[in-house]
Amino acid sequence: MERRYWDGKVSEIKKKIQSIFPGGAWNPLYDTSHLPPERSDVVIRLEKQQGAIRVLVVERDHTYARASTVLSVGGIRQQFSLPQNVQLSLFSAEFLRNINEYLAVVDDPPLDLQFNPSGYLLLASEEGAAIMERNVKMQRQEGAKVCLMSPEQLQKKFPWINTEGVALASYGLENEGWFDPWCLLQGLRRKLQSMGVLFCQGEVTRFISSSSHMETASGEQLTLKRIHEVHVKMDHSQEFQPVECAIVVNAAGAWSGQIAELAGVGNGPPGTMQGTKLPVEPRKRYVYLWHCPQGPGLEAPLVADPSGAYFRREGLGNNYVGSCSPTEEEEPDPGNLEVDYDFFQEKVWPRLAQRVPAFETLKVRSAWAGYYDYNTFDQNGVVGPHPLVINMYFATGFSGHGLQQAPAVGRAVAEMVLEGHFQTINLSPFLFSRFYFGEKAQEHCIL
Amino acid sequence: MLKYIIPTIMLMPLTWLSKNNMIWVNSTAHSLLISFTSLLLMNQFGDNSLNFSLLFFSDSLSTPLLILTMWLLPLMLMASQHHLSKENLTRKKLFITMLISLQLFLIMTFTAMELILFYILFEATLVPTLIIITRWGNQTERLNAGLYFLFYTLAGSLPLLVALIYIQNTVGSLNFLMLQYWVQPVHNSWSNVFMWLACMMAFMVKMPLYGLHLWLPKAHVEAPIAGSMVLAAVLLKLGGYGMLRITLILNPMTDFMAYPFIMLSLWGMIMTSSICLRQTDLKSLIAYSSVSHMALVIVAILIQTPWSYMGATALMIAHGLTSSMLFCLANSNYERIHSRTMILARGLQTLLPLMATWWLLASLTNLALPPTINLIGELFVMMSTFSWSNITIILMGVNMVITALYSLYMLIMTQRGKYTYHINNISPSFTRENALMSLHILPLLLLTLNPKIILGPLY
Numbered sequence: 001m002e003r004r005y006w007d008g009k010v011s012e013i014k015k016k017i018q019s020i021f022p023g024g025a026w027n028p029l030y031d032t033s034h035l036p037p038e039r040s041d042v043v044i045r046l047e048k049q050q051g052a053i054r055v056l057v058v059e060r061d062h063t064y065a066r067a068s069t070v071l072s073v074g075g076i077r078q079q080f081s082l083p084q085n086v087q088l089s090l091f092s093a094e095f096l097r098n099i100n101e102y103l104a105v106v107d108d109p110p111l112d113l114q115f116n117p118s119g120y121l122l123l124a125s126e127e128g129a130a131i132m133e134r135n136v137k138m139q140r141q142e143g144a145k146v147c148l149m150s151p152e153q154l155q156k157k158f159p160w161i162n163t164e165g166v167a168l169a170s171y172g173l174e175n176e177g178w179f180d181p182w183c184l185l186q187g188l189r190r191k192l193q194s195m196g197v198l199f200c201q202g203e204v205t206r207f208i209s210s211s212s213h214m215e216t217a218s219g220e221q222l223t224l225k226r227i228h229e230v231h232v233k234m235d236h237s238q239e240f241q242p243v244e245c246a247i248v249v250n251a252a253g254a255w256s257g258q259i260a261e262l263a264g265v266g267n268g269p270p271g272t273m274q275g276t277k278l279p280v281e282p283r284k285r286y287v288y289l290w291h292c293p294q295g296p297g298l299e300a301p302l303v304a305d306p307s308g309a310y311f312r313r314e315g316l317g318n319n320y321v322g323s324c325s326p327t328e329e330e331e332p333d334p335g336n337l338e339v340d341y342d343f344f345q346e347k348v349w350p351r352l353a354q355r356v357p358a359f360e361t362l363k364v365r366s367a368w369a370g371y372y373d374y375n376t377f378d379q380n381g382v383v384g385p386h387p388l389v390i391n392m393y394f395a396t397g398f399s400g401h402g403l404q405q406a407p408a409v410g411r412a413v414a415e416m417v418l419e420g421h422f423q424t425i426n427l428s429p430f431l432f433s434r435f436y437f438g439e440k441a442q443e444h445c446i447l
Numbered sequence: 448m449l450k451y452i453i454p455t456i457m458l459m460p461l462t463w464l465s466k467n468n469m470i471w472v473n474s475t476a477h478s479l480l481i482s483f484t485s486l487l488l489m490n491q492f493g494d495n496s497l498n499f500s501l502l503f504f505s506d507s508l509s510t511p512l513l514i515l516t517m518w519l520l521p522l523m524l525m526a527s528q529h530h531l532s533k534e535n536l537t538r539k540k541l542f543i544t545m546l547i548s549l550q551l552f553l554i555m556t557f558t559a560m561e562l563i564l565f566y567i568l569f570e571a572t573l574v575p576t577l578i579i580i581t582r583w584g585n586q587t588e589r590l591n592a593g594l595y596f597l598f599y600t601l602a603g604s605l606p607l608l609v610a611l612i613y614i615q616n617t618v619g620s621l622n623f624l625m626l627q628y629w630v631q632p633v634h635n636s637w638s639n640v641f642m643w644l645a646c647m648m649a650f651m652v653k654m655p656l657y658g659l660h661l662w663l664p665k666a667h668v669e670a671p672i673a674g675s676m677v678l679a680a681v682l683l684k685l686g687g688y689g690m691l692r693i694t695l696i697l698n699p700m701t702d703f704m705a706y707p708f709i710m711l712s713l714w715g716m717i718m719t720s721s722i723c724l725r726q727t728d729l730k731s732l733i734a735y736s737s738v739s740h741m742a743l744v745i746v747a748i749l750i751q752t753p754w755s756y757m758g759a760t761a762l763m764i765a766h767g768l769t770s771s772m773l774f775c776l777a778n779s780n781y782e783r784i785h786s787r788t789m790i791l792a793r794g795l796q797t798l799l800p801l802m803a804t805w806w807l808l809a810s811l812t813n814l815a816l817p818p819t820i821n822l823i824g825e826l827f828v829m830m831s832t833f834s835w836s837n838i839t840i841i842l843m844g845v846n847m848v849i850t851a852l853y854s855l856y857m858l859i860m861t862q863r864g865k866y867t868y869h870i871n872n873i874s875p876s877f878t879r880e881n882a883l884m885s886l887h888i889l890p891l892l893l894l895t896l897n898p899k900i901i902l903g904p905l906y
């Protein structure tokens with residue numbers, strides 16, 4: 001598309017991620033990012049009015065080759081330790097169930113998400129049992145259907161599990177499982193395009209903003225910034241396109257930190273609001289696919305060992321995908337997406353084999369790596385506006401559970417932009433200001 | 448008349464030769480002075496016209512419109528200061544020159560005595576407006592908008608040229624003073640039907656009539672603020688003024704030729720009001736509201752009763768001021784948020800309370816609150832259409848309700864509610880903006896006290 005100087009009425013731009021803005025009465029904004037989102041898509045659902053807000057989605061990589069969304073394992077669960085997370089994924093589960101109503105496009109075939117509602121099975125050792133019980137109680141209060149199982153029940157239900165060291169297990173009965181993230185991504189893109197959202201391939205290189213000095217109620221001097229223009233650099237060229245915008249949504253996933261720095265977030269003396277950076281950085285995670293002829297059958301949920309290893313069934317031919325989150329010392333270098341098979345041999349396989357004896361005879365077929373948009377502060381998402389750069393909204397930092405919360409987060413950002421506050425799910429623990437105030441919204445069940 | 452035309456022409460060298468930091472001050476101050484002199488026109492006889500020469504005259508129909516036109520130039524200049532601040536000097540001066548030349552053509556159009564002179568100037572106003580829209584508009588759609596605007600109006604008015612020349616040849620003169628006495632009844636024949644259509648279509652497109660209104664939302668939305676102001680306030684009234692003048696020579700054909708247009712206007716009035724309820728773009732809402740109000744004027748002019756003529760002229764002046772003010776308010780929003788979407792800028796009352804007062808007043812006059820002249824215009828039109836045909840009261844009543852609905856909808860969406868985060872640091876209202884709004888609303892409120900000066904020649 002050739003535009004010399006494109007003044008968007010309103011453009012929301014996001015670096016590799018796009019966010020779309022809804023226009024109209026009820027437009028949820030959806031953000032998909034699971035494994036590190038290299039790009040997340042946002043969907044808009046225009047209930048009534050089309051073309052009200054002009055949205056521009058800026059993607060660095062149109063092929064989504066290194067996007068966290070498509071490289072993710074694609075699971076969705078409600079078994080979190082924060083009520084907000086549970087609510088987010090409950091809505092997303094409902095969204096995914098009814099995806100063909102939400103994302104219907106005229107004359108296009110319906111989406112087949114391949115949602116396997118097999119549930120998650122989180123295992124807890126003695127130390128973690130009390131926490132797990134508390135979490136399950138909270139999840140049940142929020143409306144998730146989770147059951148607690150003792151080792152005996154576990155053995156009866158899943159005979160292929162070795163229950164040694166397991167004190168308690170929580171099994172999600174409904175709305176949990178895994179699905180095809182590529183399908184969700186394409187469905188969202190398709191719907192967006194049909195609603196008139198503009199997609200652009202480029203990289204955001206600069207924000208032009210203006211500052212104004214304001215005084216808070218307590219007399220403190222603040223500098224509020226407003227982004228007026230975004231410079232989008234075209235691929236393979238030096239040219240850039242300035243885009244005038246009213247609102248920018250940063251959903252750049254693993255690279256949101258860089259985008260935030262471009263916008264001036266964190267430029268200031270440390271310890272002040274100006275100096276608080278967005279603590280999202282890319283972390284590499286591996287996913288391995290193996291074949292095991294005697295492995296668990298069709299009823300196998302996504303099993304998460306207390307040691308950190310997890311696996312799930314993939315397809316119908318005794319293939320499984322799984323991995324393990326490395327500890328802080330073992331963090332791989334996020335410079336590239338090369339897979340380290342030694343990690344599997346040394347760390348993942350022993351743990352898997354200990355939990356599921358059948359996995360002693362597995363054979364790794366392939367593996368890939370993707371990025372987590374890892375929030376180093378508390379491993380939970382950052383949603384909402386920045387207090388000082390007033391027209392930049394965040395929807396990032398989900399540290400591995402972004403994909404499953406994407407629809408709900410999108411809706412939340414939409415509510416924030418249109419109404420000024422969260423309406424359906426109160427995500428105020430996820431606001432940016434918590435980094436300055438030090439209020440952690442820690443998520444304990446991270447896979 | 449030269450006492451208005453020469454100063455207006457001389458505003459152009461004033462702009463070009465002023466010092467760099469004085470161009471706005473000079474042009475605004477001097478155009479304000481010229482507008483005050485226009486008030487002298489009011490000193491005329493009630494049922495006759497004030498004839499300046501063989502070319503120019505003004506009667507109680509064109510006087511209010513002329514005063515409105517001349518009042519609007521300083522307002523347009525004040526409103527454009529912000530968005531032109533980043534342009535280079537020549538561009539700024541060029542913009543002001545366009546506005547001044549538009550003003551010049553408009554003054555001459557409203558006072559033209561000869562209908563061919565009127566036609567030439569009617570067409571001439573298109574050129575500066577087109578330049579303003581296409582050069583200084585904000586979005587890429589402005590080119591399309593300019594095209595629509597130009598060609599709709601042109602296509603509508605070329606037949607008018609033919610018809611005027613024909614009338615000149617048959618009647619002998621197109622001079623308005625003489626035409627009144629030499630007019631012959633126009634009998635019903637096919638060629639007269641086409642002549643009637645040819646005469647009226649130009650003004651129907653300009654008003655605009657409901658079926659021919661597509662250029663208006665585009666042009667109004669894509670034009671910069673000065674363009675929107677002059678389009679809404681004055682250029683639409685050119686159509687009304689032209690219709691009021693030309694119906695003089697088209698009797699008695701208008702009695703039955705007008706029916707399709709009355710139908711279209713009555714229906715279109717409700718349609719465009721309803722569209723306003725669904726708009727998300729603020730300027731687009733105001734543009735459609737203009738179409739709706741002008742449809743009332745078309746109905747009033749076509750039924751040709753004394754009260755309807757009075758209502759039409761009152762409504763034209765009232766709508767001119769109100770619409771222009773609404774566009775200025777929408778522009779003040781746009782300059783802060785860079786978006787025309789209503790839902791993105793909400794709860795402004797908490798942040799800018801004085802501007803909220805102007806919004807309230809503008810919305811109230813837009814919905815024809817008594818005792819403003821908007822109400823007087825609408826009421827006269829309603830009463831005369833009721834006596835013309837009883838059923839029209841239903842449509843008019845529905846229209847008044849929907850007008851109130853969308854005016855309040857616009858007010859509530861932009862002013863009330865909780866404000867969104869991204870308007871936290873909008874700059875407070877400038878004195879210039881407050882002055883602009885008060886200069887719009889003050890004439891409107893003052894006219895409430897003495898509406899007879901805008902009620903036209905049939906008062």
